[in-house]
Amino acid sequence: MRLFPRLLLFIFVLASFAYSQKPPTPIDVLGFTPGDDKKLASWNQILDYFKKLDAASDRMKFEEIGKTTMGAPFVYATISAPENLKNLEKYKQINAKLADPRTIKSNDKLAQSLIKQGKTIVLITCGIHSTEVGSTLSSMLIAHKLATSNEPEIQKILQNTIVLLVPSLNPDGVDIVKDWYDKTLGTKFEGTTPPELYHKYVGHDNNRDWYAFTQVETQLTVDKIHNQWHPQIVHDIHQQGERGARLFLPPYLAPVEPNVPKEIIAGYTELGNFMADDLRAKGFQGITTDSTYDAWTPARAYSHYHGGVRILSETASAKLATPITVKFDELRGSEGFDAKRESPNFSPVWKGGEWHLRDITNYMTTAAFSLLKHSADNREAWLKRFYAIGKEAVRPRKDGELFAYVLPTPQNVEQNLKSNHLLGILKRGGVEFGFVNPANIKNTQFQNYLKSIISPLTQKNGFDQPAVVIPANQPYGNFVKAMLENQEYPNLRDASGNPIQPYDVTAHTLPLLLGVEAIPIYQPFSINYSIPKNSIRKGNPIPEKFAVYRSHNPSMDEGWTRWVFEKTNFWVVKPNAGIIQNREIHDENLNFKYNSIIFPDQSPNQILNGYAKGSMPDEFVGGVGKEGVANLRKFAEAGGTLVFLNRASNFAIEQFKLPLKDVTRGITRKDFYIPGSILRTELDTGNPIAKSMPEKSIAWFEDSPAFEVTDSTNVKVVARYPERTEDILLSGWALGAEKLRGKAALVEVRMGKGKIVLFGFRPQYRGQSLATFPLLFNAIGN
Numbered sequence: 001m002r003l004f005p006r007l008l009l010f011i012f013v014l015a016s017f018a019y020s021q022k023p024p025t026p027i028d029v030l031g032f033t034p035g036d037d038k039k040l041a042s043w044n045q046i047l048d049y050f051k052k053l054d055a056a057s058d059r060m061k062f063e064e065i066g067k068t069t070m071g072a073p074f075v076y077a078t079i080s081a082p083e084n085l086k087n088l089e090k091y092k093q094i095n096a097k098l099a100d101p102r103t104i105k106s107n108d109k110l111a112q113s114l115i116k117q118g119k120t121i122v123l124i125t126c127g128i129h130s131t132e133v134g135s136t137l138s139s140m141l142i143a144h145k146l147a148t149s150n151e152p153e154i155q156k157i158l159q160n161t162i163v164l165l166v167p168s169l170n171p172d173g174v175d176i177v178k179d180w181y182d183k184t185l186g187t188k189f190e191g192t193t194p195p196e197l198y199h200k201y202v203g204h205d206n207n208r209d210w211y212a213f214t215q216v217e218t219q220l221t222v223d224k225i226h227n228q229w230h231p232q233i234v235h236d237i238h239q240q241g242e243r244g245a246r247l248f249l250p251p252y253l254a255p256v257e258p259n260v261p262k263e264i265i266a267g268y269t270e271l272g273n274f275m276a277d278d279l280r281a282k283g284f285q286g287i288t289t290d291s292t293y294d295a296w297t298p299a300r301a302y303s304h305y306h307g308g309v310r311i312l313s314e315t316a317s318a319k320l321a322t323p324i325t326v327k328f329d330e331l332r333g334s335e336g337f338d339a340k341r342e343s344p345n346f347s348p349v350w351k352g353g354e355w356h357l358r359d360i361t362n363y364m365t366t367a368a369f370s371l372l373k374h375s376a377d378n379r380e381a382w383l384k385r386f387y388a389i390g391k392e393a394v395r396p397r398k399d400g401e402l403f404a405y406v407l408p409t410p411q412n413v414e415q416n417l418k419s420n421h422l423l424g425i426l427k428r429g430g431v432e433f434g435f436v437n438p439a440n441i442k443n444t445q446f447q448n449y450l451k452s453i454i455s456p457l458t459q460k461n462g463f464d465q466p467a468v469v470i471p472a473n474q475p476y477g478n479f480v481k482a483m484l485e486n487q488e489y490p491n492l493r494d495a496s497g498n499p500i501q502p503y504d505v506t507a508h509t510l511p512l513l514l515g516v517e518a519i520p521i522y523q524p525f526s527i528n529y530s531i532p533k534n535s536i537r538k539g540n541p542i543p544e545k546f547a548v549y550r551s552h553n554p555s556m557d558e559g560w561t562r563w564v565f566e567k568t569n570f571w572v573v574k575p576n577a578g579i580i581q582n583r584e585i586h587d588e589n590l591n592f593k594y595n596s597i598i599f600p601d602q603s604p605n606q607i608l609n610g611y612a613k614g615s616m617p618d619e620f621v622g623g624v625g626k627e628g629v630a631n632l633r634k635f636a637e638a639g640g641t642l643v644f645l646n647r648a649s650n651f652a653i654e655q656f657k658l659p660l661k662d663v664t665r666g667i668t669r670k671d672f673y674i675p676g677s678i679l680r681t682e683l684d685t686g687n688p689i690a691k692s693m694p695e696k697s698i699a700w701f702e703d704s705p706a707f708e709v710t711d712s713t714n715v716k717v718v719a720r721y722p723e724r725t726e727d728i729l730l731s732g733w734a735l736g737a738e739k740l741r742g743k744a745a746l747v748e749v750r751m752g753k754g755k756i757v758l759f760g761f762r763p764q765y766r767g768q769s770l771a772t773f774p775l776l777f778n779a780i781g782n
Ligand SMILES: [Zn+2]
Pocket: 129, 132, 238, 239
């Protein structure tokens, strides 16, 4: 009897302790304050901090939404006023209606009342690039201030916005970088970047995945945050080089991809400039806008096609958590500004000096609160802009406007929907599509026209097969158009006539990359939204024993190559790509282990020489070396297959003295420049490497060689570029394309009993170029 009241009292004390407990500061949990010199936090420590803050705060909801590639918890925090947190579903619904104005029949009065009630949804993403350590550390400082401060400005932020905070978009990399940093701390290698990719498959390219959605971290963020909340503002916090501006903020440099709505451009311009001015007023220096970073590729900007602005910030780096000193003379500008001279888009000049992790977290947290202040002060304006974007997107289309894209129904709709095929990508991107059977279309003249288009697309399945129809007027119609049309990148030159380098690549046309035809239609017709059933596609047989070469100099293309073999659904049984490193290549018994070895895209020097002595701990120094080259030659002569991708082809040409010449060598950029574009190739389908391929295919051309055969005795050309210059470029930008006329893009060179296959392009480009995956599979399967 006595036990009961005591137990109740105990429970009461526990409960009241939990609620009255002061929210912990980061130092209470980590033992240091984020931003302190030479201190990084592990992913477990960060999770621990957020959990404890969550337990002690009524302003925050912290949740795990899935597992990362390597099995760690993938998490985010929702932070807002307690009364907002109790009504999250209500605010989610309000936002969903504004995102898709069809739900309120585009009624402006209804919209106005929703805008009055709604909150600005702000997504803050940190740590996608794990060596840019400041943002994940800053996430704890941002969360703590939002959870504890009673300043009027913070109260207003909490009342007017719902903040979705992702402490890291790549939790696996947090530990990869911390482990390396701690291991090298106090040695001469302190502050170097790890000799491995900081994401198991894709490294830095994890931020080139926002339309292909190949990686689980991208999928979780899109499915469980973006598509649930439709944020008006996405603040993506990064770091850039040590010697440039201290901070970059939007607006972005031209070109802006033409399907980014004008309201988005207005939004990031206004917000970026507001933040820059606010930071300058607070005494921060070295801030640039409208420079360096363009807004061309959707691969970094999901939100630009989904109603929200992307506010990229790039703060100058230190050496991971180790401070540096930058002399004024060492400062370097980049496209659009000079780091030593004040200009309208760069001020005030930073004079150089010490640069600590604390400087980085100060810039980052101040910028984030500046962004949140604007989000809260202009809540109605942000929601109005968001509604306007949606309303324009769903507006019925008139004759002559793009009405829809039509494409053949894939052989296996179910599989296509689940994977990195076209329908799967579009579905994940929030796109609606239906099917049309030409026989059911009433308008006779149009029916004939449509039949003439659809017929060739569907003849494999018989003429009555429906085609997939993707309407242009839908909430994310801009995403559809951006992904399905060919890119015409502007011919940008500097004052001396040299091409201005794009920040990333210039093409992203999915139908070309995936090998699917998609035809724009400019006349309305009716669409049926039910999905037809059809047959199941067979997978490829398992390739023979093969390995992918992994250098200690991390190569993203190596990761992508493994990903393509391990994670795509092209196989009856998933193959397990072996990994081969320098030490094993130095072993003479290569032939007993593998039938083929793939060398992913990497510079010939990195493959041959690796890290120089003294630049890394000894175990990571060196490359394949002369000894390895001799072993690889023996491996081929004894019947093995060596496959070289893109730049690695030049390693093979040089080291094995192949009868080939790279015709792109020694030409200046002014005369020849193709920075990530899709080109046309013509295949010899009689060659086993091109078996079951169409005669016309594509090449992802980026820092690529093109081959001229100097002695054809042992060489077979499998793919070449067209003879006519105007046929070469399909999407993107190509200067001097005539230099590729008739040149070889893919060759096979006999060597003893084996062979060497050279790809003058990236057949598995970022996991996206499904159209050319079979060439790679066939190359190692024959
Ligand atoms: Zn970055």
